[in-house]
Amino acid sequence: MLNEQQTLITEAARRFVRERIIEPRLDRALDQSGEFPHAILRELWEQGLTQLEFAEAVGGAGLSCHDHTLVLEELNYGCLGIGTSAVANSLAALPLQMCDNAAMQKAYLGRLTSAHDYAAFACSEPDAGSDVANMSTRYERRGDTLVLNGRKRWITNTDVASFYVVFAREAGSKGHKGISALVVEANWPGVRWESLIDKLGQRCSHTGDVVFEDVEVPVSHLIAGPEHGFRLAMATFDRSRPWIAAGAAGVIRRARDEALAYAMQRKAFGEPIINHQMVAAMLADMEISYQATRLLTLNAASEVDAGNLRGSHSACAKAFGGDAAIRATTDAVQILGGYGYTKDFIVEKLMRDAKLLQIYEGTSQIQRLVIARDLMRAHV
Numbered sequence: 001m002l003n004e005q006q007t008l009i010t011e012a013a014r015r016f017v018r019e020r021i022i023e024p025r026l027d028r029a030l031d032q033s034g035e036f037p038h039a040i041l042r043e044l045w046e047q048g049l050t051q052l053e054f055a056e057a058v059g060g061a062g063l064s065c066h067d068h069t070l071v072l073e074e075l076n077y078g079c080l081g082i083g084t085s086a087v088a089n090s091l092a093a094l095p096l097q098m099c100d101n102a103a104m105q106k107a108y109l110g111r112l113t114s115a116h117d118y119a120a121f122a123c124s125e126p127d128a129g130s131d132v133a134n135m136s137t138r139y140e141r142r143g144d145t146l147v148l149n150g151r152k153r154w155i156t157n158t159d160v161a162s163f164y165v166v167f168a169r170e171a172g173s174k175g176h177k178g179i180s181a182l183v184v185e186a187n188w189p190g191v192r193w194e195s196l197i198d199k200l201g202q203r204c205s206h207t208g209d210v211v212f213e214d215v216e217v218p219v220s221h222l223i224a225g226p227e228h229g230f231r232l233a234m235a236t237f238d239r240s241r242p243w244i245a246a247g248a249a250g251v252i253r254r255a256r257d258e259a260l261a262y263a264m265q266r267k268a269f270g271e272p273i274i275n276h277q278m279v280a281a282m283l284a285d286m287e288i289s290y291q292a293t294r295l296l297t298l299n300a301a302s303e304v305d306a307g308n309l310r311g312s313h314s315a316c317a318k319a320f321g322g323d324a325a326i327r328a329t330t331d332a333v334q335i336l337g338g339y340g341y342t343k344d345f346i347v348e349k350l351m352r353d354a355k356l357l358q359i360y361e362g363t364s365q366i367q368r369l370v371i372a373r374d375l376m377r378a379h380v
């Protein structure tokens with residue numbers, strides 16, 4: 001049951017998505033061109049549909065994770081690529097929101113609310129994705145300066161971000177203990193992005209490498225020191241995974257709607273294919289997936305809002321949602337038969353886009369590790 005404010009913001013987001021993304025077929029155009037969705041993201045920012053969980057003190061809307069997931073479901077119903085590009089700012093902002101460096105919060109969260117701008121969360125590396133503690137990007141302390149070197153990979157918003165929230169280890173440290181978090185301006189000497197990746201889906205979201213070569217970072221830009229950085233990264237994922245699950249709910253609902261509309265009008269053996277029970281069953285399964293994903297998402301978001309960062313609820317929502325989304329979108333292609341396998345219909349894009357939900361912000365396997373470890377902790 002949504003309250004009045006939640007109903008209003010959900011309706012506003014739904015209207016926006018229909019009028020600005022689906023009806024003008026922007027989803028398909030951006031998928032084909034791979035163009036970054038600057039204009040639509042600017043409109044979202046102007047309409048107050050981004051930066052929802054930022055505190056009012058830094059110009060944000062001060063809404064809850066629960067409210068945010070409602071909007072993200074709508075946005076991702078329109079296009080997962082646009083949704084990912086929008087949420088990348090929120091992902092970069094989370095470590096700032098959770099750190100205790102008020103000056104950095106004011107400066108960098110304020111930058112995202114006072115003007116239309118982009119940020120990126122830079123944790124993964126060419127040889128360290130799931131295994132975050134194995135990262136090799138490092139910094140050395142020289143007085144009040146941290147000299148940063150390394151390469152981050154798979155960074156969403158890599159080419160458009162004006163600053164990066166970077167996880168890096170203190171030189172000489174090993175494992176999770178030496179990992180810190182720093183805010184790095186994109187235009188500082190020694191910082192560059194390269195190699196935008198040509199992806200299977202979510203093609204309008206931009207992903208690439210960020211390289212740091214002897215970058216001089218003022219120590220004031222350290223938002224979490226070596227004792228706290230790894231925990232901050234993990235806490236970030238615990239808080240952000242409901243957003244990915246909301247994306248799954250959005251794409252499952254879109255797949256359901258597209259497949260349902262087709263099944264009602266397409267005839268085979270003299271009647272609409274929805275009258276064939278095996279087709280109807282696929283649609284029913286999509287609806288089950290949608291309802292379950294949405295409930296798990298809202299449950300995880302409520303746990304986040306209650307301050308429970310155990311991680312298991314978020315991991316359940318993300319793992320279930322990611323897996324359900326790939327099944328639902330694949331079934332949507334199946335229901336459209338040969339037409340589903342063509343670029344004339346959107347369902348093949350939904351399927352390509354959905355695959356990423358099982359990979360980023362922790363793969364489906366890593367979510368299961370998080371859940372199993374939580375079960376073990378609760379058992380002893």
Ligand SMILES: Cc1cc2nc3c(=O)[nH]c(=O)nc-3n(C[C@H](O)[C@H](O)[C@H](O)COP(=O)(O)OP(=O)(O)OC[C@H]3O[C@@H](n4cnc5c(N)ncnc54)[C@H](O)[C@@H]3O)c2cc1C
Binds near residue numbers: 124130207364365
């Ligand atoms: C399009 C895109 C956007 C991204 N955006 C960002 C971003 O903005 N910022 C950022 O920091 N990162 C980002 N990522 C990185 C993403 O989080 C990683 O790709 C992901 O965590 C997996 O890491 P990996 O690719 O190195 O795979 P690996 O860690 O090498 O895993 C390979 C396979 O092994 C499995 N595996 C690994 N370890 C285990 C284990 N212990 N038990 C069971 N299975 C295991 C994995 O589940 C996977 O199936 C993005 C990735 C993509 C593709």
